[in-house]
Amino acid sequence: MPERFDADVCVVGAGYAGLTAARRLSQEAKTVVVLEARDRVGGRIWTQPLSDGSPVDRGGAWLAPKHEAIFALAREFDVSTYKTWVKGSHLLIDKGRTRRYTGLIPKISPLAVVTIALAQLKLDRMAKHVPVEAPWTARRAEEWDRRSIGWWLERSGIRTEIGRDLFEMAVRGLFTGDLNDVSLLHLLFLVRAHGSIGTLFSIEDGSQENMVEGGAGSIAQRIADSLGDAVRLSAAVRSITQRGDRVIVDTGDLVVSARHAVVTVPPALALEIAFDPVLPDDRMTLYRNAVAGPETKTLVVYDEPFWRADGFSGQSAEPGSAAEVTLDASPASGSPGVIASFTFGSVAKHLDALDQAVRRRSVLDALAARFGPRAALPAEFIETAWWTEEWTRGCSMAHLPPGILTRYGPLLHEPFRLVHWAGTETSTTSHGAIDGAVRSGERAAAEILQLA
C-alpha cells in the first residue's frame, strides 16, 4: 500500500526552484511535501566531495553579481561566496597557435575584435526592445522568432575565421543545441534577462564572477535540511490527477493529496508525467519543443592549482576542441586545484561518442598543450554528460526553436488549474540560471499565497 499524505502544496522536484517554493510556502505556514526523483536534492546543481572531502560542482556553479535572489538565499543560510580566480594570462588556441593575453580581449586581428564588439552591440540594442516579463510582446517579436540564431550569426558581420568560431562557440555555450534550431528571439530574451551579452560571457562583473563556498549545492542542502521530512527523495512522480479542489500527486509508493501542486521539472520531462485531465495540446507542443542540448562539464583535479604559479589564470578557449572552454574552479582555499572543462552542442556529442580512455586522453592532451605537462597528470577526473542524466536530459536549460516563444511563451508560467509551474525555464529575470530558478520558485509560491 502506498503511503498517503495530505498537504496544502505538493512540490515536484527539489532543484532550486522547488526548494525555494517549498521554503517560502512553509514560511507562510503552508504544509508542503516535496517529491524528488533523485536520491539527492539540487537537480542541475550537484556538489560532490572529492576524495579529500573538498566540494566540487558537477553542474551549475557560478553566480553573477546581479543574481540577487540566490545571494539573498545564501545570506539567509549563512553561506559565503568568493570570486572566481582570474589573475594571470588567459589562452586562446587557434589552429595549433597559442595566444596569451590578459584582460577581456584576446590577441586576434583588430578587425575580428571590432566586428565582434559591433555584433555584441547589435544584440544588446535589439534585446533592449524585448520586455523581460513577456518577450512575445516585443514589437518585432514575430520577425525575430521566425529567425534562428544560426541565421543571424551568418549575417553578424564578424570578420576572420577565429572571430566567427569564437563567437559561435560562446553562443553555443549558452544554448548547447544546433544554433540553426534556436530562435533568435530566445537569444534576445536571454540577453535581456541578464542585462547584456557581455554579462553572459564574462567572469568579472559577469555570469562567472562568483562561486559558492562549500559548492553551489550547499545552499540547496541547507534549505532541504530546514524543510526536514517534507522532502522525500527517490520519489519520481508518475501521475498528477486533478479532481474538484484537490490535486493528487502519485509516485507509486507515495500519494500526496494537496490543494495545489508546483511542478518544477525541466519542461520536456513534464511530458513523462501522466496528467489527468491531460495537458492541453498547446502546452504539449511547447514542452515537446523545449528541449535542452548536450554539454559536458569535466572537472580535472590536481593537488594544487599549479597554473597560477606559472602565470596562467586557468581560463582558456579552443573552439571545437575536447576542452572548448576552461575555467579555474578551485575551492576558495586554493587547494586542491580544479580546472572545469566544457564542450557544447555537437562538440560535446562527438566527445561523448569516444571511448572513455580516448576521451580522457583528448581532454588531458588539450590541457597539457595549454598549461604544461603537469596538466596531463590529474589526481581525479570527473565527467558529467548532463544530457544523459535521466532526470535532466540536457544543458543548461531548454532552448526554443523558431516560432515557439511567440505562440506558446505565455504558457511557460500560466497555471493549469491547480498546477503551478516553476523552474528556470519559466523565469524571466536571470532566465536559465540558478538565480532564475530561485525567482521562479518565489513567483509560484506568491501565486499560491495570493489564492489562499
Ligand SMILES: Cc1cc2nc3c(=O)[nH]c(=O)nc-3n(C[C@H](O)[C@H](O)[C@H](O)COP(=O)(O)OP(=O)(O)OC[C@H]3O[C@@H](n4cnc5c(N)ncnc54)[C@H](O)[C@@H]3O)c2cc1C
Ligand atoms: C553543466 C551545467 C552548468 C551550469 N552552469 C550554471 C552556472 O554556472 N550558473 C548558473 O546560474 N546556472 C548554471 N546552470 C543552470 C542551472 O543549473 C539551472 O538553471 C538551475 O539549477 C535549474 O534549477 P531548477 O530548479 O529550475 O531545475 P532542476 O535543477 O532541473 O530541478 C528539477 C528537479 O526535478 C527533478 N525531477 C525531474 N522529473 C521528476 C519527476 N517526475 N518527479 C520528481 N522529480 C523530478 C529533478 O531530479 C530535479 O531535481 C548550469 C547547468 C548545468 C547542467
